[in-house]
Amino acid sequence: MDLRNPYRDIKGQMSVEFVIIAGFMLILTCAVAAYIFDDSELTHAMAAARSGAVQGVLADSLAVYPEETFKDYIQEQPRLVSPSGVKIVKIAYENKGVNPLYNRTWIQLKIYVTGSWMDSAEQYRLGSRINYYARKSICEVFKTQNLTNVGFNPAFSDKYVFTTAGVEWV
Numbered sequence: 001m002d003l004r005n006p007y008r009d010i011k012g013q014m015s016v017e018f019v020i021i022a023g024f025m026l027i028l029t030c031a032v033a034a035y036i037f038d039d040s041e042l043t044h045a046m047a048a049a050r051s052g053a054v055q056g057v058l059a060d061s062l063a064v065y066p067e068e069t070f071k072d073y074i075q076e077q078p079r080l081v082s083p084s085g086v087k088i089v090k091i092a093y094e095n096k097g098v099n100p101l102y103n104r105t106w107i108q109l110k111i112y113v114t115g116s117w118m119d120s121a122e123q124y125r126l127g128s129r130i131n132y133y134a135r136k137s138i139c140e141v142f143k144t145q146n147l148t149n150v151g152f153n154p155a156f157s158d159k160y161v162f163t164t165a166g167v168e169w170v
Contacts, residue, residue, distance in 0.1 A: 041157055044141060048138045048140070048142075049134040049135075050088070052133040053088050053111050053131075053133060053134045053137075054088060056133030057088060059129065086113055088112070089112040089170055092110045093109050094110070095107060096108055102156070102161045104161045105159060105160050107161070108163050108165055109163070109165065110165045111134060111168070112168045112169075113127070113167055113170070114170050130167055132151060132152065135153055136152045136155070138156075141157075
């Protein structure tokens, strides 16, 4: 036994310890990566919903509507064809568990907005538009437009199904 060199590898013990530590780190990395990937998908969906909701508000602010909707609003809701100054306060979500129909985790989005001078019918119409654009944006990000209906309700990602609750005005 050579006592002059305490760092000498005695019968490969250092190599075995290195392999055990490296293996543990690999397992830990894989476990963390799977968790981060799940969170990443939900984060992307929430970012898409926010982007879509902003697009819905901008469509309102610019008074950009399809021709048929514009004619309907001129007759029934003339205030909706002028900019309203609506702002998104926040978007929250609630995990409702696994949806048995789609076999995916069901997430319900709740969008909070603030605005001025609107009655309840106008708020409902604008809220519906904001929800529509939020769901549409999620479908576009995950390329799942073919899995849903023309109202993009519900919206899908790989692991989630998204629905929207009524927009809340604060």
